[in-house]
Amino acid sequence: MRVFRMLGRDIRDAFHSVIRNFSLSLASITCIVITLLIVSISIMLSAVVNNFADNVKKDMxxxxxxxxxxxxxxxxxxxxxxxxxxxxxxxxxxxxxxxxxxxxxxxxxxxxxxxxxxxxxxxxxxxxxxxxxxxxxxxxxxxxxxxxxxxxxxxYGAGMVEQLIDVFSTIRTISLGIVGALIIVTIFLISNTIKITIFSRRKEIEIMRLVGASNINIKIPFLFEGIFLGLFGSIIPILATIYGYTYLYDYFGGYISIKTIQLIKPTPFVYYIALLLVAIAVIVGSLGSWRAVKKHLKI
Amino acid sequence: MILLELIELNNVTKRFKNGTEALNDVSLTISKGEFVFIIGHTGCGKSTLVKLIYREEKPTSGEIFVGGVNVAKVRNRKVYKIRRKMGVVFQDFKLLEKLTVYENVAFALEIFGLKSSEIHTKVLKALELVDLKGKAKSYPDQLSGGEKQRVAIARAIVNGPKLLICDEPTGNLDEETSMGIMDVLKNVNAIGTTIIMVSHDTHIVEKMKKRVIELEEGRVKKDYAKGKYKRARV
The missing domain is CATH 3.30.70.3040 (Alpha-Beta Plaits)
Known part of the structure; x- marks a missing residue:
């Protein structure tokens, strides 16, 4: 019970801190929004392309x-x-x-x-x-x-097939590269936000140490703060994914231009992507805050 | 009366990285329930001595036992275990301005995940001991210096520590307010808490008639028994 009360307090503190430093948090959240939107678009594109490639392969x-x-x-x-x-x-x-x-x-x-x-x-x-x-x-x-x-x-349609596959894999590699770079930038931004929070709460940390808070006691609220930044940043991309993809699917009637490029049905596809976005948000948020805590919270 | 040793320093030397020697071969013991003043000129090693006891600093050589534990050997990540058994009060109060008096005192207990009913009882008891029960809802900037220091003392004792370390707690206060703080500390000492207080205010030290350890250039110059200290009259 005591652990839950402590966790509850840590979560409450982290939430307050995000709100208190909102202008600062906004930079991190915006970066996460952009990153996750691109992640979502690349996953959707990649899935549609895979689906198309599978169909082509089936007929090859x-x-x-x-x-x-x-x-x-x-x-x-x-x-x-x-x-x-x-x-x-x-x-x-x-x-x-x-x-x-x-x-x-x-x-x-x-x-x-x-x-x-x-x-x-x-x-x-x-x-x-x-x-x-x-x-x-x-x-x-x-x-x-x-x-x-x-x-x-x-x-066998020599040349055309190889070219098509080359194009697909290039698109996938480029989008993976962009996503990777954006994730790294986001981790740094979150880390910077948490760093500033740590500095602004120096006195509180000092008092916590004096009254006997363990390292974990002191560090956990900052980790939660990173996770909150990630989660806040994932809201818009998740909504955009669920409603945006469903809208496009209905708009195109399930196909793009020719029957071979078939879109994947929105349910449960969009929910899988949403889950993935939440997972990425949590991981990126924790990594960013962990980096700041490790570097700037010398206890 | 049998006095049990709570603190024991054996041949403690503290040399800082810049070569300054703050303490040189200091040995002393402090018993449970004692009220001890540490006095001396600026730079004589008073604050370093208490920092070694609450393990903010580590000695260059020697042993420091607090409640039987050699704190010099405690790893940084385990220091919190020592801190939970003692309270520390500073000249600059170290209160959180955004929190009320009640919240400042409760802060120390919330970290440990105590139930709010338990926190409530303990905080009110501590505020009562420092005579600040009526100001529980005030913010630090609505309090006088003496009241702020009382809040700091309440926070330091709320968890029922065996030892209270005060580093120049009256340094920023006028004489009358300082004596008020001393009354509070007397009450805390009366419930069995050992008190070590660093001070440069010899006037108060003399009035209190407690044991006094005088430091000079990092060494114990003189250890005055209870009531034996007389300040030099100019």
């Missing part, structure tokens, strides 16, 4: 066109050879007859052209559709498939 298929005069035995043999390769998720065989019938079903134009070319006259090629496990290695896998005897050529 290597089409291996087989020689026109290939035999059925050889086609079966090739499946075994394909299965031996690394990075293979699934293999589907599409015969030229199946492709022709699909094409004729899809369009009357193809129906009129291909209608005359059935059986051995079919000008299309048999294909293997190969899905890969890791889309980053799709180029290597495609090359290996191309080197298999009786594979005439392969197609």
């Amino acid at each position: 298929t290597i089409i291996a066109f087989l020689d026109v005069d290939i035999t059925e035995d050889r086609i079966n043999e090739m499946k075994l050879e394909l299965e031996k390769l690394d990075n293979i998720e699934s293999i589907t065989f599409d015969s030229k007859a199946k492709i022709a019938s699909q094409m004729m079903k899809d369009s009357p134009v193809f129906e009129s052209i291909l209608g005359d070319y059935t059986g051995d006259n079919n000008p299309l090629q048999d294909t293997y559709l190969v899905k890969v496990k890791e889309v980053e290695k799709i180029g290597d896998t495609a090359k290996k498939i191309e080197s298999i005897v009786n594979v005439e050529s392969v197609q």
